[in-house]
Amino acid sequence: MKKILIVPFLLLLSILLAACSQDKEKESGVEKEVAAESSTDSLSDGEPLKVDKGVLNVEVTIPGTFFEGQDIDKVIAEAKNDGIKEVIKNEDGSITYKMSKAEHKKMMKELEEGIIKSVEEIKTSEDFSSIKDVSYNKTFSEFTLSVNKEEFENSLDTIASFGLAITGMYYQLFNGVDPEKYKVTVIFKNESNGEVINTIVYPDDLNEKK
Structure with a gap:
């Protein structure tokens, strides 16, 4: 694992x-x-x-x-x-x-620094080899992961989205977002042409799976 x-x-x-x-x-x-x-x-x-x-x-x-x-x-x-x-x-x-x-x-401030550090670790980690780059908006409500499509489709690298979503939701809640409205969207794009491969919206998609 x-x-x-x-x-x-x-x-x-x-x-x-x-x-x-x-x-x-x-x-x-x-x-x-x-x-x-x-x-x-x-x-x-x-x-x-x-x-x-x-x-x-x-x-x-x-x-x-x-x-x-x-x-x-x-x-x-x-x-x-x-x-x-x-x-x-x-x-x-x-x-x-x-x-x-x-x-x-x-x-x-500490939470923001922690999220940015984690993003950098994902970008350079061999554990998520298909992920080549990660970008995000100012409120950490959206993350875009550029991936090698072939590697991504033969991996379990979608697991990276969960950690980003948890910290993003936590950041929003402590920054004043309504607990009924907070969301984090994680978008996986093909690095070669920008094609959207997969989009996961937290916590909506987790609730649907339950």
Whole structure:
């Protein structure tokens, strides 16, 4: 079985939360700075954030589907230990995170850097030899993979789309996309002529298969 290069969701979450918990002695000064910013922060494509934001805080709710099969109490405890000020388990299985704007911005930056690193690994990995290039939009809602068609059709390289989709959906949710509307589209194109070989829309296609 091929090695999946994308970090699993909960491990990625743990890494990001740990990063946000560092340099706590600097947080007070940072929060004073962000308090002066407008409360109408926007997504990178210009759409207004839909997360609930106070003067210093950001509130984000992640759907319960991201935690299926996990010990929710353990997830909450780890998040609190890693510096998130408040974590709430909702009746529908979702989890609401309340954090400072400084923590939120740092989390988004770390997540963006992680996705870009994973994209570069996919492009150069021998595990996905048919994939020659990967491009993406600013909000990580669409990835285009240029592949050698013959190699691709005789491989299992579509598995690369799953890791990209998970991290892309996670990025969108923490960046304020409505949990009812977030999607990631992964397009596989023939590198020689641009022909679309396959298109997978997450989570729609996964739900249909279930």
